[in-house]
Amino acid sequence: MEKYEVRLSGSGGQGLLLAGIILAEAAITEGKNAVQTQSYGPEARGGASKSEVLISDEAIDFPKVRNCDILLALTQKAYEQYNEGLKEDGILIVDSSVAVDKNETHKVYSAPITESAVVNLGKPMVTNIVALGTIIGITNMLTKEALEQAVLKRVPKGTEDLNRRALSLGYEMGENAKI
Amino acid sequence: MPSTLVEKYFRTEKLPQIWCPGCGHGIITRSIASAIDQSGLDKDKVCIVSGIGCSSRAPGYMDFNTLHTTHGRALAFATGIKLANPEIKVIVITGDGDATAIGGNHLIHACRRNIGITTIVYNNNIYGMTGGQYSPTTPKGDKGTTAPFGNIDKSFDICSLASAAGATYTARATAYHANLLTTLVKNALANDGFSLVEAVSACPTYYGRKNKKGNAVEMMEWQKNNAVNVAAASKMTQEQLEGKFLIGEFKNKPEPEYTSEYQKIIDKLAKGR
Amino acid sequence: MKKEPRLMQGNEACVEGAIAAGMRFYAGYPITPSTEIAELSAEKLPYVGGRFIQMEDEIAGMAATIGAALTGVKCMTATSGPGFSLKQENIGYAAIAEIPCVIVDVQRGGPSTGQPTCPSQGDVMQAKWGTHGDHPVIALTPSSVKETFDLTVRCFNLAEKYRMPVILLLDEVIGHMREKVQLPEASEIEIIDRKRPACSSEEYLPFKPEEDLVPPMADFGTGYRYHVTGLVHDETGFPSNSTKVADKLIRRLVDKIEMHKDDIIQWEEENTEDAEIIILSYGCVARAARTAMKALREKGVKVGLFRPITIWPFPEERVLELAGKVKSIIVAEMNLGQLVLEVERLCNNITKIDRVNKVSGEIIYPEEIAAKVEEVL
Structure with a gap:
């Protein structure tokens, strides 16, 4: 049985809730089961934000992450807060702005996710899509095609090209990070 | 032997009503029935809603679709009825405590929405059903069982409150001026939006007795002698108006009604399909 | 399709x-x-x-x-x-x-x-x-x-x-x-609509129950002019001060549901046939309980799950039946013990009742339930 417990963390306003939804929808496209949950503070922007996705071939009972396989941390605060929950052989994916502890024992992949959204694409709002591309590029937990299909279903009309580019950019960064 | 009006619009088997001898509520209720009659409304399409209190017992005697709700909430129930079926002519009968204290929030928001509800506030300046406690319309200084040393609260002017909150028709009459009251309720019923008519009643049992206002007849005479029509008032000096209160139409300014605005959304979406 | x-x-x-x-x-x-x-x-x-x-x-x-x-x-x-x-x-x-x-x-x-x-x-x-x-x-x-x-x-x-x-x-x-x-x-999808009166408006008694104790309900605005009140009322809908009327009305309201309990009450159970311990939980916590149950079953622990779907009225009869067969019922809920009171009321002298409670604002975790099961084994 293949099962992934994914935690996407960062700050409010980075689009991680939507990223979680897209990831779950991509899993459904592939015929898998998926559950997405979130937790948030009262603030709509800026506070710590976390979106969790469970993906499995089988029925999913407990809906929250308990043994995190993959942690995405886009901010230092998110890394410090959630790294503890990542299991021993879990994968840590951080934005390059995050300073990883020198005693970090997890397998770490660092990529300039927020920077490339701003610099290469000129749109900070696609940070979440770049991040999803990066996760898939690194883990291959779902196909790029399924992810693209899910992204295009959710993004606003007229932004399809931008999001396709964001996804490819992230995916490449992910593949490169593995080398 | 009941009159033809009473025969036609009242559940005569439920009469006599519970109100005290000398209470103004009976006259006001008859005026409403008369206004409904003159407006030519279909009894089956009229719904009368009330809250809790002396006035709120009125719908039980009236032969329409009638709903006696919880304290203060008549307008909120009525809003549901009107929005769910705008074809129903919705009338709310409420009292001063019901409408402006516990139901004050519902009142201002019903006014603000300009929803097609005609509200008649029976104002007897006291909580009668519970035995004479002061209400938001008890004049400052007057007594109630909970204001044994005189009420220190300022009182509400219900019509000004409703006008300011957005009601598109507001008016006041008294139990004494029953014919005027009928006309004003009729005009209120003709307004598509939210209308409020304050009907000054008299409670000889509690308010009158507590405040030495005399018997029922004397209280009616007080209404007769102290009410000034708005038209006449405009020609009077401040001095002449001292101690008087205004009756007549204060606002009659139709604006788009809430449920028809909602219907526009439904129609627009249906066309867009 | x-x-x-x-x-x-x-x-x-x-x-x-x-x-x-x-x-x-x-x-x-x-x-x-x-x-x-x-x-x-x-x-x-x-x-x-x-x-x-x-x-x-x-x-x-x-x-x-x-x-x-x-x-x-x-x-x-x-x-x-x-x-x-x-x-x-x-x-x-x-x-x-x-x-x-x-x-x-x-x-x-x-x-x-x-x-x-x-x-x-x-x-x-x-x-x-x-x-x-x-x-x-x-x-x-x-x-x-x-x-x-x-x-x-x-x-x-x-x-x-x-x-x-x-x-x-x-x-x-x-x-x-x-x-x-x-x-x-x-x-x-099965759709049920309320009963409306079959009689004329003259004959209509808005609160007169039929055999199922449910009175047919007319829509306002359709010619059945009737009175509705929050006061105790008789079959005509008008308020009544009669003690008999009050007693009859309140009892009918309660009996109306009592009479149809079998139609209303639903629950789900898993692995209860051979269970020595039953976890009783509902809502999101039932998902934690199921995860816990599966893990414990893999270890050979005879644990089952009872999940009320209708929480009120409570599935009394079935819970009583199960109580007679198990060592303990563990009620796991995100409060300091609410539904457990109902279980205790029913089964206190029949089986041992244990609790897993949480009020921190987090869902109860499967391992917290599993730990309780192992403790009471």
Whole structure:
């Protein structure tokens, strides 16, 4: 049985809730089961934000992450807060702005996710899509095609090209990070 | 032997009503029935809603679709009825405590929405059903069982409150001026939006007795002698108006009604399909 | 043709279910974590000719819902703990005046403002005893997004069938989580409409029950001019001071549900045949319990799961039967012990009753339940 417990963390306003939804929808496209949950503070922007996705071939009972396989941390605060929950052989994916502890024992992949959204694409709002591309590029937990299909279903009309580019950019960064 | 009006619009088997001898509520209720009659409304399409209190017992005697709700909430129930079926002519009968204290929030928001509800506030300046406690319309200084040393609260002017909150028709009459009251309720019923008519009643049992206002007849005479029509008032000096209160139409300014605005959304979406 | 499976949020499934069941009116007030139910109702209702209104407060939301129900439409309102408290006044009105309507309570941490964005199951007793006086309660509690759809439909059906307010007791986890669901086709959904009078308006007695103890209900505006009050009333609908009338009315309201318990009560059980220990839980916690049960079964522990779907009226008979066969019933719930009181009342001398409780604002974890099972083994 293949099962992934994914935690996407960062700050409010980075689009991680939507990223979680897209990831779950991509899993459904592939015929898998998926559950997405979130937790948030009262603030709509800026506070710590976390979106969790469970993906499995089988029925999913407990809906929250308990043994995190993959942690995405886009901010230092998110890394410090959630790294503890990542299991021993879990994968840590951080934005390059995050300073990883020198005693970090997890397998770490660092990529300039927020920077490339701003610099290469000129749109900070696609940070979440770049991040999803990066996760898939690194883990291959779902196909790029399924992810693209899910992204295009959710993004606003007229932004399809931008999001396709964001996804490819992230995916490449992910593949490169593995080398 | 009941009159033809009473025969036609009242559940005569439920009469006599519970109100005290000398209470103004009976006259006001008859005026409403008369206004409904003159407006030519279909009894089956009229719904009368009330809250809790002396006035709120009125719908039980009236032969329409009638709903006696919880304290203060008549307008909120009525809003549901009107929005769910705008074809129903919705009338709310409420009292001063019901409408402006516990139901004050519902009142201002019903006014603000300009929803097609005609509200008649029976104002007897006291909580009668519970035995004479002061209400938001008890004049400052007057007594109630909970204001044994005189009420220190300022009182509400219900019509000004409703006008300011957005009601598109507001008016006041008294139990004494029953014919005027009928006309004003009729005009209120003709307004598509939210209308409020304050009907000054008299409670000889509690308010009158507590405040030495005399018997029922004397209280009616007080209404007769102290009410000034708005038209006449405009020609009077401040001095002449001292101690008087205004009756007549204060606002009659139709604006788009809430449920028809909602219907526009439904129609627009249906066309867009 | 089956509908495509899709990712859906619990609160969204509630609205989908409501509209499928025939909801055409919603009145409410914004409150976390139920707000999506209001938002989606506002968006979807006008497309089906229905109406939405955001009222000035929670009390008014309940009142408008009842008013609309009297015109013959199917109505719903949704809220969370603080709003549920405010709505109790008019839930009582709906109970005595026998108004069909659905109230959704997406439970969050309390008391008072408590923990607005965190899950809880602290309103179980409020659902039963929240308003004053004796009255029957039907409350259903789903533990998945798909079940939220199904039970919302069922809430409407029960409300219509038994002429009373019915409560859908959701929790923040189920309300906000998204999972894969496959909604049924319209033709597969059973829809029940309230009984309307078959007699003329002259003969109509609005509160005269038929054999099933449910009086037929006429729509306001259709020629049956009748009176509805929150006072104790006789079969004509008019208030009565008679002690006999009061006794008869209140007993009938309660008997109406007692008589149809078998139709109303639903539950789910797993691995109870050979179980030595049963975990009793509901809502999102039942999912933790199932995870715990599966892990324990792999270790050879004979543990089963009992999940009330209808939480009120409580599935007494079945719980009593099971109690006679097991060493312990462990009630796991996100409060300091509410439904467990019902289990204790029933089974105290029959089996040992243990508790797993949590009020931190987090869901109970499977390992917390598993630890309790191993402790009582």
